[in-house]
Amino acid sequence: MSDADFTLHEDARGRLQLRLADGRTFEGVVPVRAFPLGAPEEFIGLVANDGHEVLHIPRLADLPEPTRELLARHIRQREFVPRIEAIESCTAFATPTTWTVRTDRGRTELILKAEEDIRRLGQGRLLVTNSHGLHFEVADLAKLDATSRRILARFM
Amino acid sequence: MTARSQFSLVPALPVRWQAPAAAQIAPVETVRAWFETDLTADLLYARGLAVLTDARVLHLSEDGGVEDWKLSTELLLNHGEHGGVGTLELLRAGERVGQLRFTLAEDLGAKRFVAEFERLAAGGEPASESIEHCPVCATPLDPSQEECQVCAAQLHTPPSTWTLFRLWRFARPYRLQLSIGLVCTLASTFATLVPPYLTMPLMDEILIPFQNGTPIDQHRVMLYLCGLLGAALVAWVLGWARTFVLALVSERIGADLRTTTFNHLLSLSLEYFGGKRTGDLISRLGSESDRICVFLSLHALDFVTDVLVMLMTAAILFSINPWLALATLIPLPVIAWLIHIVREKLRTGFERLTRVWSEVTNVLSDTIPGIRVVKAFAQEEREGQRFFAANRYNLEQNDRLNRIWGLFTPTVTLLTEIGLLVVWAFGIYQVSQHEITVGVLTAFLAYIGRFYTRLDSMSRIVSVTQKAAAAAKRIFDILDHVSSVPEPANPTPLPQVRGHIELRNVGFRYGSRSVVRDITLDIQPGEMIGLVGQSGAGKSTLVNLMCRFYDVAEGAILLDGVDIRQLSIPAFRQNIGLVLQEPYMFFGTVADNIAYGKPNATRAEIIAAARAAHAHDFILRLPQGYDSLVGERGQQLSGGERQRLSIARALLIDPRILLLDEATSSVDTETEKEIQKALENLVRGRTTIAIAHRLSTLRKADRLVVLERGRIVEIGNHDELIEKNGAYARLYEAQARNQGEDDA
Numbered sequence: 001m002s003d004a005d006f007t008l009h010e011d012a013r014g015r016l017q018l019r020l021a022d023g024r025t026f027e028g029v030v031p032v033r034a035f036p037l038g039a040p041e042e043f044i045g046l047v048a049n050d051g052h053e054v055l056h057i058p059r060l061a062d063l064p065e066p067t068r069e070l071l072a073r074h075i076r077q078r079e080f081v082p083r084i085e086a087i088e089s090c091t092a093f094a095t096p097t098t099w100t101v102r103t104d105r106g107r108t109e110l111i112l113k114a115e116e117d118i119r120r121l122g123q124g125r126l127l128v129t130n131s132h133g134l135h136f137e138v139a140d141l142a143k144l145d146a147t148s149r150r151i152l153a154r155f156m
Numbered sequence: 157m158t159a160r161s162q163f164s165l166v167p168a169l170p171v172r173w174q175a176p177a178a179a180q181i182a183p184v185e186t187v188r189a190w191f192e193t194d195l196t197a198d199l200l201y202a203r204g205l206a207v208l209t210d211a212r213v214l215h216l217s218e219d220g221g222v223e224d225w226k227l228s229t230e231l232l233l234n235h236g237e238h239g240g241v242g243t244l245e246l247l248r249a250g251e252r253v254g255q256l257r258f259t260l261a262e263d264l265g266a267k268r269f270v271a272e273f274e275r276l277a278a279g280g281e282p283a284s285e286s287i288e289h290c291p292v293c294a295t296p297l298d299p300s301q302e303e304c305q306v307c308a309a310q311l312h313t314p315p316s317t318w319t320l321f322r323l324w325r326f327a328r329p330y331r332l333q334l335s336i337g338l339v340c341t342l343a344s345t346f347a348t349l350v351p352p353y354l355t356m357p358l359m360d361e362i363l364i365p366f367q368n369g370t371p372i373d374q375h376r377v378m379l380y381l382c383g384l385l386g387a388a389l390v391a392w393v394l395g396w397a398r399t400f401v402l403a404l405v406s407e408r409i410g411a412d413l414r415t416t417t418f419n420h421l422l423s424l425s426l427e428y429f430g431g432k433r434t435g436d437l438i439s440r441l442g443s444e445s446d447r448i449c450v451f452l453s454l455h456a457l458d459f460v461t462d463v464l465v466m467l468m469t470a471a472i473l474f475s476i477n478p479w480l481a482l483a484t485l486i487p488l489p490v491i492a493w494l495i496h497i498v499r500e501k502l503r504t505g506f507e508r509l510t511r512v513w514s515e516v517t518n519v520l521s522d523t524i525p526g527i528r529v530v531k532a533f534a535q536e537e538r539e540g541q542r543f544f545a546a547n548r549y550n551l552e553q554n555d556r557l558n559r560i561w562g563l564f565t566p567t568v569t570l571l572t573e574i575g576l577l578v579v580w581a582f583g584i585y586q587v588s589q590h591e592i593t594v595g596v597l598t599a600f601l602a603y604i605g606r607f608y609t610r611l612d613s614m615s616r617i618v619s620v621t622q623k624a625a626a627a628a629k630r631i632f633d634i635l636d637h638v639s640s641v642p643e644p645a646n647p648t649p650l651p652q653v654r655g656h657i658e659l660r661n662v663g664f665r666y667g668s669r670s671v672v673r674d675i676t677l678d679i680q681p682g683e684m685i686g687l688v689g690q691s692g693a694g695k696s697t698l699v700n701l702m703c704r705f706y707d708v709a710e711g712a713i714l715l716d717g718v719d720i721r722q723l724s725i726p727a728f729r730q731n732i733g734l735v736l737q738e739p740y741m742f743f744g745t746v747a748d749n750i751a752y753g754k755p756n757a758t759r760a761e762i763i764a765a766a767r768a769a770h771a772h773d774f775i776l777r778l779p780q781g782y783d784s785l786v787g788e789r790g791q792q793l794s795g796g797e798r799q800r801l802s803i804a805r806a807l808l809i810d811p812r813i814l815l816l817d818e819a820t821s822s823v824d825t826e827t828e829k830e831i832q833k834a835l836e837n838l839v840r841g842r843t844t845i846a847i848a849h850r851l852s853t854l855r856k857a858d859r860l861v862v863l864e865r866g867r868i869v870e871i872g873n874h875d876e877l878i879e880k881n882g883a884y885a886r887l888y889e890a891q892a893r894n895q896g897e898d899d900a
Contacts, residue, residue, distance in 0.1 A: 012251035080199050080241040093504075094626060106201030108194075115511060132260040134240035154504060156511070 006055060008067050016074055018046055018055060026054050031075050037121060044071070082108070083137045084128065087148040096131070099151070103136065110136060115155050126152075173205045176216050185209040189272035191265030195241065195257040206244070206256050206266075208273055213246065215256060225254055233273045235266060242266055319628045320621070323448065326412050330405045337402040341457070344394030345464045349472060350387035352602035354380050356476075359595030403453045410449035414441055417634050424634075425641040426705035440634065444627040451624035459617045462610045469603050476599065477592050483582040484575075484604055491571045491608070495615045498564055503619045505557040512553045516546045572608040579604055641707050647724035653731045655681040655812040655843035656716050657702065663710030664697055671697045672866045675711070681812075684844040686854035688884060689863035695847045698863075699815050702845065703732055715813075733806030733838070737818035739798045746775055747782040749801055753809040761808060769804035770834040771797070796827035803834045814838060816846040820853055828853065851888050860884060 009017045015028040026048045034043035046055040060068060082103035091098045096113050111131040112118070119127040126138035138144065141152065169177055169190060181187065186209060193204040196217070204217040213231070214224045225231060225246050231253075234245040242263045246254035258266060327334060358380050366372050418441060421428075429437075473481035523530060523539045530539055583597040657679040664672040672694040679685055687695040700706055702713060704720055712719050720728055730753075741749050750765055751757040757765075762782065766772045774797055778784040786793065786801075793801070799819060806814065819835065820828045832853065839856075848854050855874055862870040862877070862884045869883050877884035 013245070013247060014252040014255075077199070078238060080195075080239055082201075094622070103201070105195075105199055108201045132240055134259060153508070156508075 008070055010070060016046070016070070018048075020055065024054075029054060031071055031078065033075065033079070036079065036081075037127065044075070080105075081135045081137050082106075083139055084144075084148075086145055087151045090151050093154045097155075101136065110134075112155065118152075118155055120156075169205070173216070176220075177205065177207060180214060180216060180222060181207065181209060182211075185211050188276055189269045191258075191269045192262055193256050193258040194262055195259060197255045197257055199241065199257060204256075206269060208269060208276070210276065213254075213273070215254070223254060227276070229277070233270050235270045237263065244270065319625045319632060322632055323409065323413075323452075323628060326409045326416075327405070329412075330408060333401055333405045337398055337405065338460075340394050340398035340401065341461055342464065344391050344398055345461055346468060347387050347391035347394060348606075349465070349468055349603075351384050352599050352606070353472065354383050354387075355602050356593075356595040356599040359598050360593045361595075364594055399457070402457050406449050406453035409452060410445050413448065413631060414445045417441055417445070417631055420635055420637075423643075424637060424639045425707075426700065427640050428637060437634075440630050444630055447627045448624055448631070451620060451627075455617060455620045455624070458613055462614045465606065465610055469607055473600065473603060476596055477586075480579070480583060480586060480592060480596070480600055484579050484600060484607075487575050487578055488607075488611075491575060492611050492615065494571060495568060495611055496618070498560070498567060499615045499619070501560055502557070502564060505553075505560060509550075509553055509557060512546075512550045516543070516550055519543045519546050568608075568611075572605075575608055576601065576604060641704055641725065643725055644722050647727070648718050648722045650718075650723055650727045650731075653812040654716050655731075657813065657843060657845075658714040658717070659698075659711070660714065661711035662698075662701065662708050662713060664694075664701060664706065665709050670866060672701070675866075675868055677861065677868070677871075679843060679845070681843055682841055683859070684839055684846065684857045686857035686860045687845060687847045687863060688851065688854065688860050688887065690887075692865075693863040694866040695863055696817055697866075699734075699817050699845065699847060702813075702815060703734060704728060730809065731812045733809060733811035733814045733842075735799070735802050735806050735814075735816045735819040735835075735838075739802035741786045741793070741798055741801065743786070745780075745783050745785055746778065746801065749786055750804045750808060752805055757808055762804075765804040765808040766801075768807050768834070768837040769800045770830055771800040771804050774800075794827075796824075796831060799827075799831050800834050803831070803838055807838055812842060814842045814844040814846075816844065816848070818847050818849060820848065820850065851891055862887075 005021045007019045009019075011017050011027065013028075016030070018026045018029045020026075026046075029046045029048050032045045032047050032053075033040055034045060041060045042058060044057040044060060045053040046057070048054045057063065057071075060072065063071065082101075082105040084101050084103050086102045088100045088102060088107075090100070096111060098109055098111050100107070100109050110128070112128065113131045117129040119129070121127055124138075124141040124143075126141060128136040128138065130136065138152075141149065144152070168174075170192070173192075177190075187207055188210060189208040191206055193206055193215070194201060196202050196204070202218045204215055207214040207216070210227075212224045212226050213233075214222070216222055225248070228248070230249045232247040234247055236243045236245065237260070240260055242258050242260060244256040244258075244266055245252055246256075256266075358377075362372055362377060362380075421437065421441075470481070470485060473484060519539070519542050523543070530536060579597075579600055583592070583600060586592045587594060587597060657677075659675050659677040659679075662672060662675040663670070675698065677685075687698060689695055697706075701708055704713075704725060707721060712721070714720065715723065715728070715731075742752065747759070747762050750762050750771075754761075759782075763772065766775055766782075775782055775784075784792075803819075816835070820831050828850070836856075846854060846857065854860060857873070859871055859873055860877055861868055862882075864883060870877055870880065872880065872884075878888065
């Protein structure tokens with residue numbers, strides 16, 4: 001797919017407006033990652049209001065600059081996966097437990113309902129789901145500080 | 157007007173927002189609603205407060221930032237949610253002028269905020285409906301939620317050991333046996349402490365005088381030896397009695413606990429059973445109650461004995477010689493503490509091992525049921541690899557743990573020896589000073605040996621108690637759960653039911669998701685109603701509401717003019733026949749399964765029902781006819797056969813009201829015709845509500861009710877609706893087209 005195939009704007013409501021080469025336009029398209037964990041920068045679908053994919057972008061990096069930046073910003077706005085930088089404390093070593101965590105989005109508390117809610121993604125990456133279904137990411141288990149690792153080890 | 161009075165219509169603000177809000181809101185403004193936000197527009201964690209007054213929407217943030225938007229007819233609020241993040245978009249003339257973001261924890265407040273905003277825009281008065289507030293944290297409660305969402309976070313704390321004391325309710329009936337057991341424990345413990353005491357006179361009065369030249373007094377030796385034997389025998393008998401009585405009691409407590417919990421579980425509403433809870437519930441009833449049992453009969457008993465031994469020994473030691481006793485007991489706390497530390501390390505190791513072990517079993521439970529797929533895709537090697545990897549990880553963790561584990565027993569021994577060393581040293585010193593006799597020292601050494609071995613078993617009690625407390629909590633969770641479909645205190649008697657059903661403004665929510673809204677429908681006795689709509693339109697929910705598996709959140713359902721909530725549940729359900737898409741067959745004979753709703757039915761009645769359900773012929777083809785066993789899920793029967801058995805089951809109880817939930821969806825067209833014939837017998841003369849995916853099966857319905865997103869959009873018979881060319885016509889055409897394609 002070449003960059004001439006479509007144009008992308010932001011409208012007054014802050015939604016994405018897509019115009020395809022054949023002249024069709026779509027308002028309020030939403031970028032969706034096909035592999036949010038495995039390949040976040042690739043395979044991005046632009047989904048129209050009716051839930052159908054109207055355009056598929058194999059690689060974000062192949063897009064020309066203003067478009068890429070616009071799309072990346074929208075994806076960031078849509079996806080909320082705070083990255084855990086440190087686990088400061090936990091209320092108990094048995095689930096359910098409340099962790100106080102420092103994330104790249106600020107400090108917060110998360111309630112871990114069961115040990116199964118910690119998912120290993122390989123290479124030390126972890127995905128932690130809280131009681132509301134919100135995901136938290138641990139980029140690399142080995143890079144956390146000793147306290148965080150000690151707490152995590154009790155649940156894994 | 158003070159800041160407080162502006163808030164008179166809404167719940168009080170959290171304390172930290174009261175001052176900042178009062179500073180921003182003019183005295184003439186009336187606050188209509190508020191909610192807390194916990195994210196910034198850039199999705200960073202920060203607290204904020206959104207306030208709706210009669211003049212504007214205001215947002216205060218933690219860092220003192222203030223945004224506001226004047227109310228006008230052009231200002232709109234748009235609520236959205238994605239991936240756990242909620243967004244309130246403020247739009248003015250189609251342009252986004254602001255955005256409030258929050259996690260789902262605040263979603264409920266946000267929804268109320270929007271509702272109030274819309275009411276205000278429509279010129280309405282503030283919500284007069286009394287919104288229930290959580291008594292603890294004053295958050296508005298969702299009517300469909302039984303517990304406060306915010307407080308639920310605080311409930312997510314580990315169980316306290318005190319939970320175990322709640323077991324007293326089950327122990328009460330066995331007070332007498334418990335006291336007997338306790339007396340036996342006391343006596344047997346005391347008996348075990350006699351032999352070391354007797355070593356004292358044996359040493360001082362017999363052995364040492366003998367070494368000094370005095371002949372042995374045989375009579376006294378016999379006396380002491382008999383004393384030793386007697387004490388041992390008494391300890392043996394009492395020990396047996398104690399263990400037996402207490403094990404008896406704890407098994408009964410466990411059994412009572414299980415029965416009570418199971419009966420309570422059966423009375424809970426379907427809401428409780430939603431989701432993937434079956435396995436969890438089975439484990440709670442089975443292994444968790446067993447764990448409590450073992451705790452009571454083994455660990456708690458051991459612990460009590462240990463404490464008794466310690467106290468009695470300490471008392472005896474002090475009565476013999478306070479100084480030596482002090483020297484003996486001083487190292488004790490240190491040793492106890494050291495043992496505790498090692499134990500804790502081991503415990504976490506064992507916990508980790510259990511988790512690793514469950515990974516190994518996961519591979520197994522994943523692969524073996526899916527063996528056909530594994531073989532079909534020739535992936536045996538890959539599954540083998542997966543198992544190998546899980547196994548290797550298990551080995552690694554085992555090796556790590558064994559390093560500490562191997563250390564444990566020698567450590568306890570070492571600590572015991574050190575303790576003995578202290579006693580030896582101080583004892584020899586005291587003997588040399590003629591403060592005590594050799595016999596006293598021997599007795600002390602004999603006592604102390606028993607002492608230290610107890611420390612090890614005592615250190616176990618902490619983790620065992622925690623586990624038992626967790627188990628008790630999980631069981632009491634069930635027992636504390638009040639059914640969301642309560643049995644009325646004074647049920648209205650139900651005479652002969654005619655089958656007139658009336659739905660009045662019925663609404664229902666699953667969690668915060670509204671499934672059915674404002675449904676009003678009058679169903680005459682004997683009428684057949686077909687519910688039509690896409691999946692998720694709320695058809696099954698409506699059927700569940702009519703069965704009273706759930707209670708309506710809004711409105712009411714009336715049977716012959718009486719609210720079904722005023723009727724006794726069993727009496728009401730006796731009048732309802734339910735045929736489901738996936739009929740469930742209990743383990744038992746075909747006849748048992750047909751007679752499930754009427755266990756005392758005669759054989760003739762069963763056969764008549766089976767005949768009417770067109771099931772008689774195939775039942776006769778089964779090897780043992782009506783006495784054939786049907787497997788756990790009716791495995792040996794085909795879908796259509798099971799369906800006809802379940803129709804017979806419904807026919808046998810002869811209900812006035814019949815609910816058919818996709819009764820023919822899981823079978824092929826040919827079988828469907830068979831079932832259709834069976835259903836015709838069933839439907840005759842009864843009020844029937846049928847859901848069917850295939851619209852052709854609803855041709856006979858008197859009226860069709862078309863649902864879309866939880867609301868009724870059309871009512872009428874087939875021909876009327878086709879003529880109307882609306883939602884039903886679209887659905888029908890789409891199906892007819894598919895049908896045509898299939899046939900072609």
